Structure formats: C-alpha cells, structure tokens
Amino acid sequence: MAYLLNLPDQAAPGLRSRKKAKRRDEIIAAARTLFARQGIDATTMADIAAAAGISPPTVFNYFGSKDGVLIALISDGTMAAREQDRHLHWREKTDLGTLILELFLRVSGRTLDIADKRVWRYAESATIRHPETEIASHYQGITEVLISVVAEFFDSLVLATRSGSTINSQFLARVFHDAWLPCFISLITNEDQTLEEHGERLRNRLLPLVHLIFDDASITSPTLKGTSE
Numbered sequence: 001m002a003y004l005l006n007l008p009d010q011a012a013p014g015l016r017s018r019k020k021a022k023r024r025d026e027i028i029a030a031a032r033t034l035f036a037r038q039g040i041d042a043t044t045m046a047d048i049a050a051a052a053g054i055s056p057p058t059v060f061n062y063f064g065s066k067d068g069v070l071i072a073l074i075s076d077g078t079m080a081a082r083e084q085d086r087h088l089h090w091r092e093k094t095d096l097g098t099l100i101l102e103l104f105l106r107v108s109g110r111t112l113d114i115a116d117k118r119v120w121r122y123a124e125s126a127t128i129r130h131p132e133t134e135i136a137s138h139y140q141g142i143t144e145v146l147i148s149v150v151a152e153f154f155d156s157l158v159l160a161t162r163s164g165s166t167i168n169s170q171f172l173a174r175v176f177h178d179a180w181l182p183c184f185i186s187l188i189t190n191e192d193q194t195l196e197e198h199g200e201r202l203r204n205r206l207l208p209l210v211h212l213i214f215d216d217a218s219i220t221s222p223t224l225k226g227t228s229e
Contacts, residue, residue, distance in 0.1 A: 024062055027052045028076065031069045036116035040070065067126075067135045074123065077114030078142050082149055085110065089153045096159070096222045097210040103153060104180045104206065105199050107146060108187060112195070120188040147173045158225055159218045167213070175213075179205045 030051035034043045045066055049056040063069045089103050111120065127136040150173035161167055183205060187198045210219060 023052075023054070023058075024072070027054070027059055027062055028069065028073050032073055032115060032119075035070070035073075035119050039118050040066070040122045045069075067133070070119065070123070071135055071138045073115055073119070074142060075138060077110075078145060081110040081114065082145060086149075086152075090156065090224060094222075096157075096214060096219045097207045099153075099222065100176060100210060101199070101203055101206055103150065104176070104202055105195070107149075107180070108184055108198055108202075109195055111184070112187075117188045117191060124185065124188070143177075147177050149173075150176060156224055157218075158223045160215045161213055161218075162215050172213070176206065176209065179209055 027048060031043070031048045034047055034051055038047075043066070045059050046056045048066075048069060049059045052059070059069070063072060085106055088106065089099065091099065091102075123135065123139050126133065127139045130136055147170070151169040154172045155169040180202065183198060183201045186201065187193050187195075
C-alpha cells in the first residue's frame with residue numbers, strides 16, 4: 001500500500017506542467033488577438049494579462065517582455081507548421097515547379113495563420129532596425145528553419161541541373177528563399193493583397209528560376225530518392 005501514497009506526489013509535477021503549458025498557450029492566444037486588433041506597439045503587457053485573465057507579473061514571469069511573447073508566438077507556430085506540413089511537400093505526378101510553388105505558398109499561408117500581417121511587419125522592421133536584439137536573433141533563427149525545410153525537400157529528390165553540375169541543397173534552398181522573400185514582404189506590407197495575388201507574384205519569380213536551374217526531365221518528372229523512376 002505504501003506505493004499508493006506516492007502517486008499524488010508523482011502526478012503533481014505532470015499536472016503542474018500541463019497547467020503551466022495551458023496558461024502559456026492562453027497568454028500567447030490573447031496576445032495574438034490583441035496584436036492583430038490594435039498593433040504591437042499599442043499593446044501593453046497589462047493588456048495581455050487582462051485579456052488572459054491573469055496578473056501582469058504572471059505574464060512577465062512566463063515571457064519576460066512583450067517581445068518575449070512575440071518570439072514565443074512566432075516560434076511555436078513556425079515549429080508546429082514545420083512538422084504538420086512536412087508530408088505535404090511531395091505529391092505524385094506533379095512537376096517540380098508546382099511542388100516548389102506550393103511549398104512556398106504553404107509557407108506564406110501558414111505564416112499568416114500564425115500571426116497577423118502587423119506582427120510580421122513589426123518582426124521584419126525590428127530585425128532590420130535592431131539586429132542585435134533577441135527578437136532579431138530569433139527571427140533569423142526562423143529564417144534558418146525555413147531554409148532547412150526547403151533544403152530537406154530538395155535533398156529528398158533526384159534532380160539534375162541544366163549545367164550538369166551538382167548544387168548543394170542548402171544553396172538551392174537559399175536561392176529560392178531569396179526569390180520568395182520580396183514577394184512575402186509585399187504580402188505583409190500590403191493589407192489588401194490576397195494570397196491568390198501573392199501566389200501569382202510567386203509564380204512569376206519562382207518558375208523561371210526552376211527552368212533556369214534544372215533540366216527538363218527533373219522539371220517534368222521529379223522523383224523521390226529511393227524510389228524507382
């Protein structure tokens with residue numbers, strides 16, 4: 001019977017962790033709503049606390065600052081999207097240009113699911129104006145995560161270039177990321193621009209790049225490594 005007496009003590013840490021995680025998620029959700037409604041600069045930690053139904057010191061204990069809340073919002077959403085979308089990057093009987101276009105369209109769409117355009121404008125501008133800050137460091141880290149996702153996609157395929165040379169998947173990922181980025185900046189700075197309009201801009205930038213880099217067979221019939229052609 002003695003072991004039964006230990007069950008509450010053993011269960012308590014797990015319960016506390018779940019409660020902390022739930023509260024953390026509630027704070028982030030409240031901040032996301034406020035950031036979208038009134039902007040980041042106009043939102044205070046007290047506003048976030050009130051919306052989450054807790055005290056301001058509690059928000060500070062969890063995140064340290066408003067930028068800390070923003071970092072958590074962006075980082076959590078990005079990592080979740082990375083795992084949820086990994087299986088979507090490959091589709092049978094689909095040309096390479098469409099696969100790449102759809103990948104980056106998912107990135108753009110997921111980005112807006114994670115946070116409002118205002119949030120991404122703030123993060124972009126903060127990174128440019130204050131590159132030494134914590135938010136800039138985390139935002140750069142998110143960029144590296146995106147590049148690694150794209151590199152993983154390229155690395156999973158059997159591809160040949162028009163020149164016949166071998167191109168490192170990380171290099172390819174950065175080339176296509178750098179082509180996507182101006183379209184993304186246009187999307188978040190233009191409140192009226194839709195994802196459909198964004199998709200057309202992406203098509204015009206990415207598809208010529210696909211045809212410039214890869215040979216015709218790779219474009220029309222890409223194959224996964226480890227599968228028969």
